[in-house]
Each structure stands twice: as structure tokens, then as C-alpha cells.
Amino acid sequence: MKRSLFMSLVVAALACVLAVPLYAAPKVPADAYTFKAPEGMKMTKSLVKFPHTKHAAVKCADCHHKKDAKGNEYGKCDAKGCHDNLTAKQGKDSYYAAFHGNNVKSCIGCHKAKKAEKPNVPTACDKCHPKA
Template sequence: MKKTLLISMVTAALVCVFALPSLYAVDAPGDMVLKAPAGAKMTKSPVAFSHKGHTALDCAKCHHKWDGKGEIKNCSVEGCHADTSKEGKKKPTSFYSAFHAKADTSCVGCHKAMKKAKKATGPTKCGDCHPKKK
């Protein structure tokens, strides 16, 4: 009886470890360039970004309005980070804040938090993400 229970428990654990993650797996796009939405003025160059380089993160960390099932929408959609005005730059609903806020849900915030924790991280300075325009 104990042997059967042990085998059942090990089998269940293996199913959880190997099968369940594939149910929630999302095939992230590869490399892309992040640009401001149409009509917004961008003062720095667009940012080269690799989703594949961020696959260790939970998608919902950045895509905080995603329910885990439907299509993941762009940050600049209405109701998320659609404010592209200069006046709204520091508001949580601004397109700028989605990438630059101090919160660890933004690129800069996450990278700086990782750097502070002495973990390997991506760029934390403006010029590292926004190379000078040629």
C-alpha cells in the first residue's frame, strides 16, 4: 500500500512539474522594437526588446491586465497606458510610465530593483535602451 501511494505521489508530482506549465505556456514574440503609439512625440530613439530574453518572468508581471487566457494587448490600448500627453507623463496610465515608473512592473523599475538586489539584470540607464539617433 505504501509503495503504491509513493508511486502515485511521484507520478502526480512529475505531471505537475512537466505537464501543467505547458497548459499556460504562451509563445512570446521574438525580438521587437518598442515605439511610441501613433501621434505621440518620442524624444528618444525606439527600444530594441526581446520577449525571449524575458521568458523566465510571469507574463502578468508586465501585462498586468491580462487574464491569462485571452489575447495579450498592447500597452497603449485604451484603459491601460494610453495617455501620451506630456502633462500625463508621470501618471500610472501614461505610456511613459509603463516603461519608466519606479514600480517593479515597469522595465526601469524592475531592472533597478534587480540591480539593487545584486541580481543580473538588463539596462538601467537611458542611453542603454535608447541609443543615440544616427
């Protein structure tokens, strides 16, 4: 085989290997993942931990149900155009309602619905917001 052809095959093979991560599924955060305070929001409760592995039975897209304004499919809940209303307690854009709303998409809403089947799901305030 000609040396130049060999080299271009090596380069092509390398390009394939390097391109793979672009198409692979995103890395799911470790179970120690803790929410960060949205910019400019004064927090009154302790920050919440969210363990992805405990939610493996739920489809990614059920929670990550909308791309953010930058086109990121797995952005933060408070991303612009998502649950970015930091003061309202209700409504689609309400940050608070995303987690406590009375519907199966919110943390509490789904946990209440699953309580009979999975008694370990946290529904009390200090189970998610532990007191220091």
C-alpha cells in the first residue's frame, strides 16, 4: 500500500473515533448532583439533591421535555424560556411549580402518584430540603 494512502486511512479512522462522542448520549450526572441557586434568586431552603439512577424508569424526555433557548436538550430547569419565572408559584414558567406543582411532571406530583407503589419517594419538605 502506498504510504500516502495508508496515512489518509489512519487519519480517516482517527476522525471516526473522535467524532463518536458528538453522537453519543449525554453523560448523565452522578447521583450526588445538587441543584444550584438560579442567578439572582435568594434561597430560603437547603439545596436539593437529584439522583438520576433512581429515575432510570422515567424517560429522559419526560423530564427534559423542552430544549432551552440555546437548543440544549439537557439544560437547567431555570434556563431562559423554560421555568425561568423565579417569583410566581404557579404557571408553566414558574420555577417553584416545576418541582411542587400538582401534576405528574413535578417532583412532588409524581412522587405523590407513586407513593403507594414506592413508599421511599420523598414528599415531605425536609426529605428534599434537609435541615442543616
